[in-house]
Amino acid sequence: MSAEQPRARRERRETERTTAQGTHRPSFEEVAAAERRSRRIRGAVFGLIAAAVLGAGLYLAGGVFLGQRDKTTVANALPVRLSMAGFDPKVITARAGATVNLDFWNTDNAMHLDGGGVHTFIMDDQNIYVKIPAEARQAFSFIAPTAPGDYDFYCNTCCGGKASPTMHGILRVEA
Numbered sequence: 615m616s617a618e619q620p621r622a623r624r625e626r627r628e629t630e631r632t633t634a635q636g637t638h639r640p641s642f643e644e645v646a647a648a649e650r651r652s653r654r655i656r657g658a659v660f661g662l663i664a665a666a667v668l669g670a671g672l673y674l675a676g677g678v679f680l681g682q683r684d685k686t687t688v689a690n691a692l693p694v695r696l697s698m699a700g701f702d703p704k705v706i707t708a709r710a711g712a713t714v715n716l717d718f719w720n721t722d723n724a725m726h727l728d729g730g731g732v733h734t735f736i737m738d739d740q741n742i743y744v745k746i747p748a749e750a751r752q753a754f755s756f757i758a759p760t761a762p763g764d765y766d767f768y769c770n771t772c773c774g775g776k777a778s779p780t781m782h783g784i785l786r787v788e789a
């Protein structure tokens with residue numbers, strides 16, 4: 615490698631650059647037109663993004679406003695709302711050995727990146743595993759344990775699963 619080589623290359627590049635500038639010097643009109651064009655494109659892109667964000671917001675809110683989440687579809691069932699915020703209510707009380715009628719209501723939609731909006735109601739010691747799809751309403755009945763006490767239930771399809779305290783609740787069995 616000689617010291618001449620890099621210098622030669624640099625000189626050649628400089629010559630090329632000068633030539634390129636010489637052959638095309640954009641006129642004021644051309645520059646102005648290009649600026650107008652890019653401004654129009656930027657405006658259109660901004661409009662599209664704004665519309666997309668607004669649409670996504672309306673879609674997400676739709677599950678809450680249009681979903682009639684306070685209406686129970688099952689007689690004598692306790693509506694239990696499931697969302698990324700957890701179970702609502704978090705504590706469900708039941709008589710020992712009695713039938714527990716729940717009306718699950720998943721207010722999250724499938725656009726959630728965390729588990730696709732699916733939530734579950736799991737009680738390991740009772741062999742209960744209920745999967746509630748996004749924006750779905752689903753009734754579920756089971757027999758409460760005969761021994762009074764607090765029994766844990768949780769969701770394992772979002773928020774880090776069982777390890778996360780967000781989606782845990784208590785089935786409080788009273789004598």
Ligand SMILES: [Cu+2]
Nearest residue numbers: 733769772781
């Ligand atoms: Cu969940």
